[in-house]
Amino acid sequence: MIKPFNDDFANSQTLTGATVQVVTYPLFSTGEAGEPQHLPAFQNRSVWYSWTAPFSGIGSVDSLYYSSPAVYVGDRLDQLVRIAGSTNNQIEFTAQSGVTYRIAINAHDQDPWSQYYSGYTLVNLGVRKPPLPTPDNDDFAKATLFTGYDGTLTSHLASASLEPGEPWPTIPSVVARSVWFRWRTPFSGLALVDLSPSTAGVLVAYRGNALTNLTQLAFASGGRLQFLAEAGTDYSIIVGDGGWPVSSGDEFDLRLYQVRPRLALPVGGDVLRGRDGVHLLAEIADAPTAVNSVEFFNGNVSLGSVIGGPFEFLWANPTAGPVELWARAVDDTGHGSDSPRVTVYVRPVNDDFVDRREISGEQGQTGGSTEYATVETNEGIAQGAGTNSVWFQWTPPRDGKLVVQANAAYAWPNFAPFVPRITIAEGPTLSALNVLAISGPPDAVGSPGPPQNVTVVAECRVTQQHTYAICVQGWTNISGPFELNWKFIPRAPNDDFARRISLIAPITMGSNVGATGEAGEPLPPTNSLAKSVWWTWTAPDTGDARLKVSGGFALAVFVGTAVDDLLRVATGVNGSEYIAGIPTPNNTVRFQAIRGVDYQIAVTDVGGYEGDFTLSLDSPQATPRIDPASPTVLPTGEFFLRLSGATGRPFVLQSSSNLVTWSDVLIDTFQGATFLYSESPSLLRPQSFYRVVPLVDALSPPLSASLLNVVPGATTTVRVVGPPGQPFRLQASEDLKQWEDLAGGIVVGFAADALDPTSGGESFRFYRVLPWR
Structure with a gap:
């Protein structure tokens, strides 16, 4: 068999704790040189343990199954001092705290019964406190007297009893053992009694000088007892077992102390206006010692100290919501005493518009709360939202966009979600605010459960040197704390229609970061927040033009000179193409461009997206032209012209003798x-002029309007004829002086029809068509 690892003294197994149980196999162990004889009748077959007593008391070792323990002290095997030992399997000894004991478990190798077991032995080791004597303050007449205003007394309930006539608490509680304390309180005020451990028993306070005339003042099932005391009065305090078993070695500590300070202001339950701060006033009870200073607290956070009376303090910029206030007085002996805690409710400092809180910087973060906030009488901005709002204000460093985000979480413990609502407005007074942006509710709030964050965002265009008010409130009447983040994004240079950039290069880099919409701006037929940037392009030739924007943006082409009077020519949304086999978002528009027409190009967000993009332009094919150096007349009289143009493009060569009337000379294709x-x-004439034009120009009629049908009292149809792709504006008049817009559109093919539903009873109605500029 294998020897146990702790067979030798030097390999003793270390045990710790007040009670230990371990399994060992001493039958397979051996003795060693210098080892003391543990049992006179048996040879040494021992295993060794080392144990340090955690406290003083009665130590005990028992070993089962044909083995006996022995206890020693010492660090060397040949110098061990025997403390206890027996041929029986259980011993007791006096254990001293901090002393290390060497314990040998020796097998009964000559016992006739040992052959029937496998050498397994269970060892139990422990220490217990000795029984305590009957406490001196077991009876009412022998109560422990205390005359101070803060002290801790120690006692126990072991061997305590009830004496005849001892009262039971009026609140039902079984008391089988009790001890008595008598407290002569030095001054009037709140008296507190703390029991530690709090589960050691029940506490009862009485007033009276005999068991027969005691009046119960307070009862507590462990923990803390408190009552109002009068200076110089004796109060009897009883600690009872509460019907629970009491260990003979269990002691308890009883702290008796009086509270000198009392918060006179604020009054518990008050709702205070944060802008005024919180005024705290501590009153000090009379006592033999004088109070030098008072420190005021909110929960565990110190607010400040006052040295010398009166003990008043103003808490500026207080925390919004419920706050727990108290004071600590320190007397001339250095002793501290705490006041009872009072809870008051503080409205946010920035509850009202006039008290809006200044935030600054291009970006930042701050905290806030709508708890106990209110809505002002003329706060129309809050209509349709919660009845609690707080205010901030911010001034931009330059023109751009302000993005404000509020984050909140489920409010505990009822899991009701506080969903913030952000409003950005501008104006000098609450009643004169111009609302610029309101955040929408979050997409999903979630279901009750662990806290989840909810986020709302509002953004708007801002102008340098203007000040903007930011209101945070709830979408419902639920209030709560929130985190407020703001970020300033400089304005894109071509954000406004009036600041559009000329598009010249075939490939242009652009960005709509910081872009915003403007009044009257047309939106693409998609989910867009009008984060648009603008270009303008003048068509150099007539023909097919193509624009493409990379990424998930919308692309639109207009004609017109005012943002609120634009005619849409083409739109591209939600497009993509395969690049290297990968579908890549982009949008492309194609349209028939007319030479000399100014086209306005808008690149707009889809779903609020901001980012960089590439704008590509394919202009119409170059207009055919005559090489000015090419006209040549040979000696034979033959005449030559060299024409240049795009391959595959049809053209018409025309000639004229007066530059007024032109006739076709040749129709062909490059x-x-x-x-x-x-x-x-x-064929030569005395004087000839030549020109070459695209075939489509030669075939296109000039822009004009004609009536298709006129039925009195009914809708009139007007046909517009012109070059394909020509933007037009159709107008109507009754006197040829005052013209009103009737319709706008693009000529498709060579004609487009428009309806005039207002025609009818007029004597005369005139129509005209103009190019849309």
Whole structure:
């Protein structure tokens, strides 16, 4: 068999604790040189343990199954001093706190019964406190007297009893053992009694000088007892077992102390206005010692101290919501005494518009709460929301956009969600505010359970040197704390229609970060927050034009010179193309451009997205032209012209003798970049002018309007004829002086029809069509 690892003294197993149980196998152990003889009748077959007593008391060791213990002290095997030992399997000894004991468990190897067990032995080791004597203050007449205003007394309930005539608490509680204390309170005020441990028993306070005339003042089932005391009066305090078993070695501490300070202001339950601060006033009870200073607290946070009376303190910028206030008085002996705690409710400092809190910087974060906030009488901004609001104000460093975000969590313990609502407004007074932005509710609040954050955002355009008011309130009457974040985004240079940038290069980098919408701005047919930027482009030629924007943006093309009077030419939303086999978001628009027309281009967010993008432009093919150096007349009289243009583009060569009337000379298509035209001498005229135009221009009629049908009292149809892609504005008049817009559109093919539903009873009604500029 394998020897136990703690067979030798040097390999003793260390045990710790007041009670220990361990399994060992001493039958397979051996003795060693210098080891004392543990049992006279048996040879040494021992295992060793080392144990340090955690406190003084009666130590005990018992070992089962044919083994006996022995206890020693000493650090060397050959110098051990025997403390206790027996041929029986249980011993007791006097244990001293901090002393290390060496314990040997020796097997009964010659016992006739040992052959029937496997050598297994269970060892129990422990120490217990000795029984306490009957407490001196067991009877009422022998109560322990205390005359101070703060002290701790120690006693126990072991061997205590009830004496004849001892009263039971009026609040039902079984008391089988009790001890008595008598407290002569030095001054009037609140007296407190703390029992430690709090489960050691029940506390009862009486007034009276005999068991037969005691009046119960207070009762507590452990923990803390308190009552109002008068200076110089004796009060009897009883500690009873409460019907629970009492250990013979259990002691308890009883702290008796009086509270000198009392908060006269504020009064518990008051609702105070945060802007005024919280006025605290501590009153001090008379006592033999004088109070030098009072420190005021909110919960565990010190608010400040006052040295010398009167003990008044103003808490500026107090925490909003319920606060727990108390005071600590320190007398000339250095003793401290705490006042009872009072709870008051503080309205936020920035509850009213005039007290809005200043925040600054291009970005930042602060905390706040709508708890106990109110709504002012003329606070119309809060209509349809909760009845609690707080205010901030912020001034931008320059033009741009302000983004404000509020985060809140479920309010404990009822799990009711506080959902903030943000309003950004501008104006000098509450009644004259112009609302600029209101946050929407979060997409999902969630279900009751562990706290979840909810976030709302509001954003708007801001102007340098203007001051903006920010209101935070609840979407319902539920209030709560929140975290407020703000960020300033500089304005994009082409954010406004009036600040649009000329589009010249075929590829342009752009960004709508910091962009905002403006009044009258047309929105794309998608979920957009009008975060748009603008370009303007003048078509150099007539023909097919293409614009493409990368990323998830909307692209729109308009004609017009005012943001609220634009005609939409083309729109691209939610497009994509495959690049290297990967679907990539982009939007492309194609439209028929007209030479000389100014087109306004807007790149707008989809779903509020902000970011960088690339704007690509494919202009119409170059207009055919005559090489000015090419006209050549040969000696034979033959005439040559060199034409240039885009391959595959049809053209018309025209001639004129007076630059007024033009006739077609040739209709053809460029097969390459140039085309050589010649005329025979017989076709030459004394004076000829030539020009080349795209075929579509030659075939396109000028912009005009005509009536298709006129039925008195019914709708009139007006047909607009013009070049394909031509933006037009149709107007109507009754006197050829006052014209009103009737319709706008784009010529498709060569014609477009418009309806005039207002025509009817007029004597005359005139129509005209103009290019939309």
